[in-house]
């Protein structure tokens with residue numbers, strides 16, 4: 001198979017296992033390219049891509065922009081904070097105005113779940129979801145799976161614990177879909193108030209004790225507490241959260257095995273993860289960021305070649 005089954009990347013839920021394998025294999029080729037002295041290829045020389053960000057981002061925005069430049073695409077960047085959205089322009093009007101400048105693809109981050117799905121039905125361009133509210137963050141899950149595969153080999157049969165604020169996390173949902181489609185086992189762990197009701201209906205194990213989750217898993221993907229999405233208090237204090245759910249070096253030393261530590265960023269050091277774990281030999285956090293460029297190159301390249 002050399003083509004994706006879709007012309008948009010809206011979520012992992014819509015991808016087949018074959019799509020995911022194609023993206024990961026293509027990313028492996030691009031990783032080789034970006035480690036060469038000449039890191040650029042002409043693959044998207046005739047394509048113009050708009051990065052449209054209605055929400056803050058460091059890693060995803062820079063990673064997409066670098067991926068686009070490595071593929072020789074023309075790139076324009078839009079940030080809602082200094083745009084005419086502030087004057088009342090709608091999402092569809094904003095994007096259609098950008099598209100009228102002959103743009104072929106839109107990479108969009110938005111705080112509303114479903115915003116990229118809505119856009120895909122209302123504008124003529126390939127849409128890539130760079131994170132929609134608490135819903136999905138498909139390229140993060142793809143780069144996470146790529147990083148696990150690179151570190152541990154085949155994903156099938158691997159045990160991955162996702163630890164932290166599952167309730168507000170788009171990374172958690174996309175990872176659950178992606179890892180399960182690749183044959184991995186998934187556990188979610190966190191305070192009961194930060195686990196969505198009926199999460200077990202997705203086929204994941206649920207664990208409230210972080211030490212038991214660490215003992216079970218091959219990989220711990222530790223998530224940030226998303227205070228900006230929390231309208232009420234889900235736990236008494238950050239200090240208490242850290243005491244009961246923070247992953248620290250002592251916990252890893254007490255395990256009878258080595259595990260891989262991941263984090264999508266940004267890290268709240270000393271809350272969900274101590275610095276001596278984030279910066280330890282167990283951590284592949286910066287490899288995740290590096291792999292993000294190759295994975296996003298693969299996604300853009302394959303979508304550009306998808307049948308319309």
Ligand code: CP
Pocket residue numbers: 056057058059060061131137140264265266
């Ligand atoms: N992982 C991630 O989405 O980070 P940013 O919010 O910085 O893009």
